[in-house]
Amino acid sequence: xxxxxxxxxxxxxxxxxxxxxxxxxxxxxxxxxxxxxxxxxxxxxxxxxxxxxxxxxxxxxxxxxxxxxxxxxxxxxxxxxxxxxxxxxxxxxxxxxxxxxxxxxxxxxxxxxxxxxxxxxxxxxxxxxxxxxxxxxxxxxxxxxxxxxxxxxxxxxxxxxxxxxxxxxxxxxxxxxxxxxxxxxxxxxxxxxxxxxxxxxxxxxxxxxxxxxxxxxxxxxxxxxxxxxxxxxxxxxxxxxxxxxxxxxxxxxxxxxxxxxxxxxxxxxxxxxxxxxxxxxxxxxxxxxxxxxxxxxxxxxxxxxxxxxxxxxxxxxxxxxxxxxxxxxxxxxxxxxxxxxxxxxxxxxxxxxxxxxxxxxxxxxxxxxxxxxxxxxxxxxxxxxxxxxxxxxxxxxxxxxxxxxxxxxxxxxxxxxxxxxxxxxxxxxxxxxxxxxx
Amino acid sequence: xxxxxxxxxxxxxxxxxxxxxxxxxxxxxxxxxxxxxxxxxxxxxxxxxxxxxxxxxxxxxxxxxxxxxxxxxxxxxxxxxxxxxxxxxxxxxxxxxxxxxxxxxxxxxxxxxxxxxxxxxxxxxxxxxxxxxxxxxxxxxxxxxxxxxxxxxxxxxxxxxxxxxxxxxxxxxxxxxxxxxxxxxxxxxxxxxxxxxxxxxxxxxxxxxxxxxxxxxxxxxxxxxxxxxxxxxxxxxxxxxxxxxxxxxxxxxxxxxxxxxxxxxxxxxxxxxxxx
Numbered sequence: 249x250x251x252x253x254x255x256x257x258x259x260x261x262x263x264x265x266x267x268x269x270x271x272x273x274x275x276x277x278x279x280x281x282x283x284x285x286x287x288x289x290x291x292x293x294x295x296x297x298x299x300x301x302x303x304x305x306x307x308x309x310x311x312x313x314x315x316x317x318x319x320x321x322x323x324x325x326x327x328x329x330x331x332x333x334x335x336x337x338x339x340x341x342x343x344x345x346x347x348x349x350x351x352x353x354x355x356x357x358x359x360x361x362x363x364x365x366x367x368x369x370x371x372x373x374x375x376x377x378x379x380x381x382x383x384x385x386x387x388x389x390x391x392x393x394x395x396x397x398x399x400x401x402x403x404x405x406x407x408x409x410x411x412x413x414x415x416x417x418x419x420x421x422x423x424x425x426x427x428x429x430x431x432x433x434x435x436x437x438x439x440x441x442x443x444x445x446x447x448x449x450x451x452x453x454x455x456x457x458x459x460x461x462x463x464x465x466x467x468x469x470x471x472x473x474x475x476x477x478x479x480x481x482x483x484x485x486x487x488x489x490x491x492x493x494x495x496x497x498x499x500x501x502x503x504x505x506x507x508x509x510x511x512x513x514x515x516x517x518x519x520x521x522x523x524x525x526x527x528x529x530x531x532x533x534x535x536x537x538x539x540x541x542x543x544x545x546x547x548x549x550x551x552x553x554x555x556x557x558x559x560x561x562x563x564x565x566x567x568x569x570x571x572x573x574x575x576x577x578x579x580x581x582x583x584x585x586x587x588x589x590x591x592x593x594x595x596x597x598x599x600x601x602x603x604x605x606x607x608x609x610x611x612x613x614x615x616x617x618x619x620x621x622x623x624x625x626x627x628x629x630x631x632x633x634x635x636x637x638x639x640x641x642x643x644x645x646x647x648x649x650x651x652x653x654x655x656x657x658x659x660x661x662x663x664x665x666x667x668x669x670x671x672x673x674x675x676x677x678x679x680x681x682x683x684x685x686x
Numbered sequence: 687x688x689x690x691x692x693x694x695x696x697x698x699x700x701x702x703x704x705x706x707x708x709x710x711x712x713x714x715x716x717x718x719x720x721x722x723x724x725x726x727x728x729x730x731x732x733x734x735x736x737x738x739x740x741x742x743x744x745x746x747x748x749x750x751x752x753x754x755x756x757x758x759x760x761x762x763x764x765x766x767x768x769x770x771x772x773x774x775x776x777x778x779x780x781x782x783x784x785x786x787x788x789x790x791x792x793x794x795x796x797x798x799x800x801x802x803x804x805x806x807x808x809x810x811x812x813x814x815x816x817x818x819x820x821x822x823x824x825x826x827x828x829x830x831x832x833x834x835x836x837x838x839x840x841x842x843x844x845x846x847x848x849x850x851x852x853x854x855x856x857x858x859x860x861x862x863x864x865x866x867x868x869x870x871x872x873x874x875x876x877x878x879x880x881x882x883x884x885x886x887x888x889x890x891x892x893x894x895x896x897x898x899x900x901x902x903x904x905x906x907x908x909x910x911x912x913x914x915x916x917x918x919x920x921x922x923x924x925x926x927x928x929x930x931x932x933x934x935x936x937x938x939x940x941x942x943x944x945x946x947x948x949x950x951x952x953x954x955x956x957x958x959x960x961x962x
Contacts, residue, residue, distance in 0.1 A: 336926070357926070449819075450818075450819060450904070452905070452906065503795075504795045504796040506795075506816065506819055507794070507795055507816060507818045507819045509904060644926060645926065648905070648906065648920070651906075652906040655819070655906065656908070656909070658819075659816065659819035659820045659908060660820070662795075662816055662819065662820070663816060663820045663821075678726060681725070681726035681727075682726060682727065682730075684699065684927065
């Protein structure tokens with residue numbers, strides 16, 4: 249009996265130990281090489297309405313690349329929920345893809361790991377030079393003063409999508425240009441029994457993107473010039489409060505949106521339940537949900553007053569996807585060729601049309617496709633009134649900490665608790681304390 | 687395991703994960719950060735720890751109670767017993783992810799079944815409640831956990847009951863013992879060895895459960911339902927601080943070892959004296 253018990257204790261101990269240390273990792277070995285020049289592995293992010301859509305868009309292009317170069321590209325489309333973890337795992341183990349898509353806001357964080365090939369002048373020369381790309385897109389490719397960790401692939405911007413029919417029914421003749429107008433229009437819409445504005449209250453990244461823009465509009469930043477977290481300055485507190493107040497005080501965002509995290513607000517908009525949506529390059533998404541392009545209009549995201557521009561008139565983040573090369577690649581030359589292919593004028597036109605995004609390549613942007621009225625709003629925003637999220641190594645921690653703070657504030661607002669300057673400030677203070685000490 | 691412990695002594699942030707052998711040694715500072723309960727990180731860990739303890743005690747207690755009650759009830763033969771038994775085991779047999787995602791839909795504020803029943807049909811709440819965010823999330827988590835866990839208790843107790851000779855009950859009935867007396871004097875003592883293992887296993891599973899809260903709430907759980915497994919995941923993967931995450935894991939491992947040891951020591955001593 250005693251020995252059985254001892255064995256049982258031993259077994260339990262072992263299983264605990266294994267469970268607790270299951271996340272060990274190996275160390276990576278050295279740099280890249282050209283050992284396997286005939287194949288490449290490519291991790292694409294999920295840009296289309298589904299992973300199947302992405303495969304359908306990308307595969308013909310990869311076949312084209314194979315015809316040109318003889319290099320076979322193995323494609324894997326990784327969902328957003330897994331992408332960052334997969335990249336981290338690849339970084340830790342040294343076993344990763346050759347080429348991969350990254351969210352442009354992660355550039356500086358991933359750059360700090362040293363896992364990505366730096367795009368110095370020599371590497372840029374191989375893909376036609378740095379000048380081919382739009383400046384605003386290059387601003388989101390890594391920390392300032394360092395060689396970019398990736399090159400821009402797709403550019404996106406936020407815009408205000410509005411349902412034309414609901415606006416007409418409520419007697420609104422033009423989309424709101426300021427937040428005050430948006431709230432006033434929201435009241436008219438609610439009087440007609442529709443909900444006014446959608447939000448993804450439990451989606452940390454969405455929260456960050458919005459409060460970042462609000463902070464800009466209040467002349468504030470989340471980081472000091474030397475890269476320290478500064479979440480509790482007055483401008484930031486006012487900005488976060490203004491965003492949460494759209495639900496808490498102005499009541500134009502329904503309380504139910506506080507728990508949205510799977511793009512339910514896009515569905516609400518596509519189904520005609522909700523009049524307005526603040527989203528980045530939503531056209532393809534809305535189409536896949538059965539909303540006809542003629543049913544909605546696209547306007548710039550509102551500002552506090554006046555018209556969108558730089559400084560406090562910023563009304564979008566520079567959203568987009570970058571293409572990076574994994575330093576440990578066994579086909580560095582092939583990987584560079586693939587980046588050249590994907591950023592070529594022709595591929596840029598094809599891919600960005602399929603994903604309703606804007607090409608970050610100047611020559612491709614000139615194409616007539618990207619001059620349609622809807623694309624013009626996005627292009628204009630990117631060119632004139634979009635700002636890059638802080639390019640600091642702690643960016644992904646910032647997204648988690650502040651994104652969670654905003655999520656919790658939305659939860660409070662939904663539960664009917666008061667949102668005050670103090671409650672916002674203390675939530676942000678808690679977020680700041682979670683940031684790594686410098 | 688050794689790697690995990692080594693990592694807990696290192697300053698393993700994103701700057702070093704590519705080649706973590708080169709990460710600087712940080713001595714005990716990861717531990718100091720984790721257990722400094724005056725500072726935010728330690729405070730959050732402590733909070734998460736208490737939430738987890740409360741959650742585990744309630745969940746294990748309810749799982750055991752419901753499982754045992756159902757098993758005792760199912761001892762008598764009646765029409766449809768086999769069907770009910772099979773039905774009871776469904777939550778245990780379903781894949782965790784599929785089962786929990788169904789609960790997510792049911793708990794939704796606007797279109798969820800739970801609010802439909804509680805609010806629209808029974809009018810128990812003044813307005814629809816939120817289950818996946820805010821304070822109610824604790825009860826949502828508890829519900830799913832008990833729903834998922836009790837069939838296991840049911841299964842084990844049912845097996846245990848098969849070993850109790852029926853003559854014992856017949857003799858007791860002759861002596862005039864009622865239903866409660868029989869359960870208290872015969873069923874529970876006979877189940878003791880089974881319960882000892884059952885409660886321990888349920889405890890460890892529930893305490894370490896990651897899938898349920900992760901699927902219910904995603905990467906950042908609401909404070910009321912911030913279980914320690916997700917908390918550690920967030921400390922390491924989401925904020926990319928694997929050193930502190932490892933230190934927390936090691937602490938958790940030590941805690942569970944202590945609890946397991948004390949539990950086994952206590953229960954087996956109790957049994958030895960009971961045997962005499």
